[in-house]
Amino acid sequence: MRFLLLSIFFFLISCANEASDADDISDAFEGLARLKATGDSVQLESMHLTAKFTYDFYVGEHEVTEREYAELMGEKFSAADSNKPVVDVTFYDAVLYANELSKKVKLDTFYAYRTVLRDDENHAVYLEDLRRDFTNDGYRLPTEAEWIFAASQGWNPKKNAWTSENSNYESHAVCSAGKNAAGICDMAGNVAEWTNDWLAEWNDTTVVNFAGAGSPNSLNEIVLKGGSFRNAAANINLKSRGDIYTVTPAMYANYVGFRVARGALLQTSFAPASEIKADYHISMLTDYKKLRTVLGTYRAKLAFRDDETQRIGFVDFLSSSPRAIEIKDTLDAYHPAISPDGKRVAFCTKPEGISGKSALYVRDLNSDGSNLVKLDVESAAIPRWRIVAGDTEIVYVSSTGNNANETDWKKESTWSVKFSGGKFGTPRKLFDGTYNGGVSSDGRLAVSGARLLRANVDGEQRLWYGGEQACNVSLSDSTSETLFLDFGGAIGAEFVGSSYDVHERILVADTAGSLLRTVPAPSGYAFDHSEWVHGKKDFAVATLTDMDGAHSKIALVNTRDSNVTDLAAGAELWHPDLWVDGLNVSDFELDLDSAGVYLLPNGTEPQNQMRVKMELFWCNKDSIEVLALGSSRILHGFIPDAKSINMGHSSNDMSLIYYIAENYAWNHLPRLKTLVISVDIDNWQTIEVYRDQMLAAAPGYLYDANHGFWKEGLPKDFVSLVQSSYPASQGYQNLRETKGFAELPGSGWGDPIIESDYQWAEKNPEKVEIQLKALRNFLALAESKEIRVIGVLFPQNPRYKETDSWGRYGPSRSAAKNIIDSLRACEKQFLNFSLMDENKMGYHDYADSTAANTDHLASAGARQFMSRLDSLTQLLYQK
Secondary structure (H helix, E strand, C coil): CHHHHHHHHHHHHHCCCCCCCHHHHHCCCCCEEEECCCCCEEEEHHHCEEEECCCCEEEECCCCEHHHHHHHHCCCCCHHHCCCECCCCCHHHHHHHHHHHHHHCCCCCCEECCCEEECCCCCEEEECCCEECCCCCCCECCCHHHHHHHHCCCCCCCCCCCCCCCCCCCCCCCCCCCECCCCCECCCCCCEEEEEEECCCCCCCEEECEEEECCCCCCCCEEEECCCCCCCHHHCCCCCCCCCCCCCCCCCCCCEECCCEECCCCCCEEECCCCCCCCCCCEECCCHHHHHHHHCCCCEEEEEEECCCCEEEEEECCCCCCCEEECCCCCCCEEEEECCCCCEEEEECCCCCCCCCCCEEEEECCCCCCCCEECCCCCCEEEEEEEECCEEEEEEECCCCCCCCHHHHHHCEEEEEEEECCEECCCEEEEECCCCCEECCCCCEEEECCEECEEEECCEEEECHHHCEEEEEEECCCCCCEEEEECCCHHHHHHHCCCCCCCCEEEEECCCCCEEEEEECCCCCEEEEEEECECCCCEEEEEEECCCCCEEEEEEEECCCCCEEEEEECCCEEEEEEEECCCCCCCCCCCCCCCCCCCCCCCCHHHHHHHHHHHHHHHHCCCCCEEEECCHHHHCCCCCCCCEEECCCCCCCHHHHHHHHHHHHHHHCCCCCEEEEECCHHHCCCCCHHHHHHHHCCHHHHHHHHCHHHCCCCCCCHHHHHHHCCCCCHHHCHHHHCCCCCCCCCCCCCCCCCCCCCCHHHHCHHHHHHHHHHHHHHHHHHHHCCCEEEEEECCCCHHHHHCCECCECECEHHHHHHHHHHHHHHHHHCCCEEEEECCHHHCCCCCHHHEEECCEECHHHHHHHHHHHHHHHHHHHHC
16 A cells, blocks of 8 residues: 555656647657767776666767747747857756656656755755656756766867856856767756766776766765866866865855766666765655754654664654664664654654563764663563653663552552653652553652543542543643543544544543533554653644554644654554654743754855854853964864864855954953955955855844844854754765864875866955955954954965966956055064065965865865964964
């Protein structure tokens, strides 16, 4: 049944309309070049891999143009530039275009997905549950191997390409630079191109029909090929697979476009993706956006038993693509319960209604299930967390047997035990009888299920629901209402006004046991394993059993309006527990989806970096004496010690440096003495762009501004909110351990790369004046705060002195000399300012072994720089 439903779903979402149109069908191969690749192969040099083909394929003769994209997708375009490649499109935008093109010519679509998430500019930034059918002949993006094969047919970037030498740093009409031997244009230069492949690193000898990684890595990276108008011909090669920044599918830029391909692969090879936990056959049926619509927040975690594996699975919905993760262990785990802080999970080894001894454990809620501890008692089962007088406790019962026989039931008991610092306290007995449905924090109400609905009200034992059969009982920690399932008895039928079958309704009773409301199960399903949601009033979570009796879904249930939202699907999913962050913020009425939220799903590389940096800032604010701010050159060049942190990140500008310093550092760093900032004069052509992009990327920055940057003091729980907010991707987590420093391996300076019009300063002298004026204002303000500022001109490729450009993004060397003279004048005007010119117009002593690339230091270079910075600061402190 489940398989049939999913099959129908993917058929509907992936198939084109059946109606045919001869004109459309005749266009099916228009604009495509056929490449006979069967029996041939290409080298993927970056992976030391030979990719062999057993099929022929088609690839677009040119990159998709603005006109083509606009006509198919309904977007506006400039008539004058209509034949230029379309740019500023995400990988997901390209996928959607390919699907629409397939539909136009009556082909099944290659890509299937569930929902589309768009940003404010209507870019597709996420496709939920994206899948690719390589046996399908619909339009798609080319694999990296296909792209290399097509590009190899007469590769000559110096002759047939728009590059930084001839493009005037802008894209040009497709095919205006000529074609290769296969009649294909612009494989090199013009704009870089999305491919179909998730980035993989996999060394092998020969692989048949290679198609990248089977799933994304921890940074969600996509292969980008071909270089663009920003790159010199000498630096455009078949080997390169990315960009200066991490290439994620939600990224878009004015130098990135795509071309389409066609060709079915009946045999496909995928590289194993690193750092990805398999979802072990659990399908997610919702994402953070849908969950937020229902709950009002996406701060939620789900735990459950996978009865196929007998292990706990969990989902953290603070993710752009929530995955079910299995905690691998030999323990047979039932009734998982997430702790009030969302960091741990308690569970037992026997299910409700089955007699026998049970063990109770608590472990961290992570993929390793670390810090496992066992409660040392004879038998303990069905754990439930609660907070009593500020202490975190676990309520448990001594037996999982049913409560049908009152005499036998009273021989067992209900207990509580404190849990703090990863350890259990001493258990204390609460009641005779097993109140496995929960005990209120004040102890005045306890409920029990599994056969009968029993209650303890102010010390008096009662039998509720007329003695009819009931189970799956749960006591709300916010309303003290009792939720349960019945067996289609007379009392429920009379309340509803019609009969119903076993478990077809969730029932809710008040503190006296009287029915308040019921919720019907979706058609074709019944409920099981129902529980109140922790931290969200009126919501419950339950499994849905299908007509075959399989627990095939976990669903969120609104007991007020009877809305049911599917969360996950699997073969046998039991005992769901949904935790919603109900952090008690006592000092302020904080918006939990804004306060401290410095990253949202599908954030870019710099946004992920700043998510970690802001947490470092707030957690270390009372000890910071030196703060490093600036671009990726600071990120990879400044090594913090115990009294400093590195808040540098890629895609930065001077205005963002000032913003962070003035609004955060000066208001919250009581011990701050020195700011170290990267003075990237080659990026002075960019004014406030990166600042505005960063501040608009997540609600936390605006929320801080709207609250005066908390100058009067932080709310009590603010730092906890930051720590529990949407996390950076796994690939950025190590920045915590290094206090913000990102180490790079030594690869040498290489060839000097010039990626923009280096004469921008002569053409726009007002930009230099704006930057100098802003710097002077900032230095004056820093001087009034008695804060020293050290501005660093980081070393770049010494071979720039052989060119007319000062650095990677200009300016001209003559303009750079004038700017540096102005910086020296600032040094004389403001006694708190010191300039460290480590570049020295290219005449520096940073050897090739100290460089990571043309404008970033490797770890050896960072150590050399820090030695000189330490010497300078010691000298300055002596003055």
